[in-house]
Amino acid sequence: MPLLIDRKPVTDDRWQLVEDAESLPASGDLLVPLALYLEHKDALTAQSGDIAVRVNGDDDLTPVLESLDSFPMIAVEFPAFRDGRGFSLARILRRAGFNGELRAVGNPARDQLGYMERCGFNAYEFSEEVYSDDFLKAFEEISVHYQGSADDPRPIYLQS
C-alpha cells in the first residue's frame, strides 16, 4: 500500500499487520490492534521482532500511554473520512512524549494531511486506488497557522 513517511514515499514497509490471534507469527516486526496486543502481550513481547500497536477512537489509550517507549510505531485508525477522533489521539500521544513513528491508517484523505501532520502524524498509509503523488502537495497548501502544532506548540504570536 502506498506509504508516506516524513513527506516522502516509502516503498518497503517493515510492519506486518496481524489481526488474528490464531496466526501470530513467531518473529518479525508486527503491527497489532491494541485489543489483540493486550490479550497476547506476553507472547508478543517474547518474539524477536518489534511490536507496534494500532489504536482507534474506541480504545482506552491508558495502557499505551503507560508504555509509550516500547512502541517504535503507533498506528491511529481513521475508520471513516468524517471521523476526526484520530486527530485528538495523535495530539494526546505526542503530548505524552511519544517520539516514534505516528501513522495514520484507514485511508486518510489528501485534504486532511496538513491537519494530520500538525496534530503529530508523520506517516500515512493509503489504498492503491486513491493515492497519487499529488498528495505530497497537500502539506504545503497552507503554510502559516494561528495555532501551535505538535512540533512547535507555540501559537503564531509567540513565534518570532
Next chain:
Amino acid sequence: MYIYNEVDQKIVDERVEQFRDQTRRFLAGELSDDEFLAVRLMNGLYIQRHAPMLRVAIPYGLISSPQLRKLGHIARKYDKGYGHFTTRTNIQFNWPKLEEVPDILAELAEVQMHAIQTSGNCIRNTTTDQFAGVTPDELEDPRPWCEIIRQWSTLHPEFAYLPRKFKIAVTGSPKDRAASQVHDIGLHLVKNDAGEVGFEVLVGGGLGRTPVIGKQIRPFIEKKDLLSYLEAILRVYNLKGRRDNKYKARIKILVEAMGIDAFRDEVEAEWANIRSSELVLTDAEIERVKGFFQPFEYDADAANDTSLQQKLDSDEAFRVWYERNTHNHKVPGYTAVVVSLKPQLEPAGDITDLQLEVVADLAEQYSFGQARSTHEQNLVLADVKNADLYAVWQKLAEHNMARPNINTLTDMIVCPGFDFCGLANAKTLNIAEQINRAFDDLDYLYDLGEIRLNMSGCINACGHHHIGAIGILGVDKKGEDWYQITIGGSDREDASLGKVLGKAVAADDVAETLKKLLETYVEVRTEEERFVDTVRRVGVAPFKEKVYAAAH
C-alpha cells in the same frame, strides 16, 4: 475592528487557492462526492434546492464599508442581486455557480473576508452582542475575545472533523443579545468576588431536534485560561461525542448523557494537562487584540446637539422610528441605529446589492465606516451622532430599511425555508408574508410590545423557533405544509424553550391563530408584562383554549 496583518492575509489567500484546487479536482472527478462535501462545507458551500449556496463569514457580525461594498458587488456579479443575513450573523448567496466560487472567495480575500468554517462539522463563526463596545449596560467589550477565539479556531488542525457543528457566543453584558444560552459554548464576561473580570462558561446548549438550554460548567475562568479551557472542552467532545447518528452528535447530547458533573470532571482532567501550556494567553497578546477595538474618537460636542429633539417634536414618523429602531449609546450624543431588514413584503434578512452599498455609504459617512449584523437578521450602525440620525433615517427610509418594527412581532427571524433550502420541509416566506399582511397596524404592534417571533421551515431550527416568544415550525404532512406553534420561548438572559400550543395549524390559518394568541395576551396580561411573561404566568392553557375552541 481587527485589521489583517500579513499572516492573516496569507492564511486566507492560501485557503482560496487550496479551495480552487479542491474544486478543480472535484470537477475533474479526482475528489469523491463525500470528500468534496466535507471540504466545500468547511468553506461555506452547500448544494441547495436550485443552486449552490455560499455562506460568507462575518466574524462576530462586524463589517466595514469596503466589505459591504464588496458583498454588494458579489451579489450583483455572481448572484441575482441580493444576499441573506443569517442567525450566525453571516451572509449567504443563493445563486453562485460552483465553478465561480473560487473567484468569489478571491474577491472576498481582497477585503479581508472569507467563507472559512461557515458550515461543516467544525467551529463556526463566533457571535456576540450587536451593541458590543457601545452599550451602556456592558461590563467589557466582548469583541477582542471573539477575535482571539476566531484566530484560535480558524483552520484548527484538531477540530475540523468534529462529531457535529460547534457554535460559540460571547457576551459582555448581563443583557444577553446573542442567544448565548443556546450555543454549544456560551461565554459570559463576569466579575468574580475578587473583582476580576473573567468568563462564566456554559456548555451544551443548542436548538435543532433536541433543544437544550446550556448548563454552567464553570462559574469563572480567568481570561488567560480562555483558550486552554475551550480546547479541553473541544477535545473531550471530539473524542466522546456520538458519531453514529448525526442527530445525536451535538455536544448537548453528550453533556445530557454523561451529566454535567461527569462531563465537567472529564474537562477538568484534560484541562489539567494543558492549563499551563502555550495556550495560556499572554497579556501582550490580549492587549494587541484589544488595540483593534478601542473606542472611536467621539466628538465631545455631540452631546450638545439640540436638533434631534426638534426633529423628534416635528416629525412623527421619525419619532416613531427613533423610539423603535435605536439603542442607547454609552457616549453622550451618540446613538446606535438598527437597520431593519424586515420590510413588509420581502424575506426577513434579505438585502439587495444597492442596499448593501447604501449601508456602506451611511456607515462611512456617519458611523466610523463600520456596521454590524445581528442574529435577528438586521444590521446596526452603532456610532451615529444624534445630530445625524435624521439624515440616516431619511436615507434608510428611502431604501426600505427603516420600517419601525424592531423587537415587535414583525421583526421576525425566518429561515429561507422550502423555497431555497434543501433540508426544509415547509415554506416559510409565504407565512411571513401572511403575518406581515395581517399585522400591518403599527399602533397595534406597539401595544403588543416586545414579541420575538421566530420561524423555521424544518426541525433543524435555523430560524430559532424554540426560543421565540412565539415559535412557528413548518412540518410536512402528506405533502402539505402545516405549522406547529410554540409559545413562551426566550433567547435572552431569561432563556427558555417554548411549549407546544397544540396540534399544527394549516398554512392558511397561521396569521389567524396568531391573532387569537395575541387577543388572549391582551385580555390577560398585566401592565408592563411582555407576551412571554404572560405565558410564563398563566401557562399555555388559556391560549390553547382560545385557539382550538373556535375550531370545533
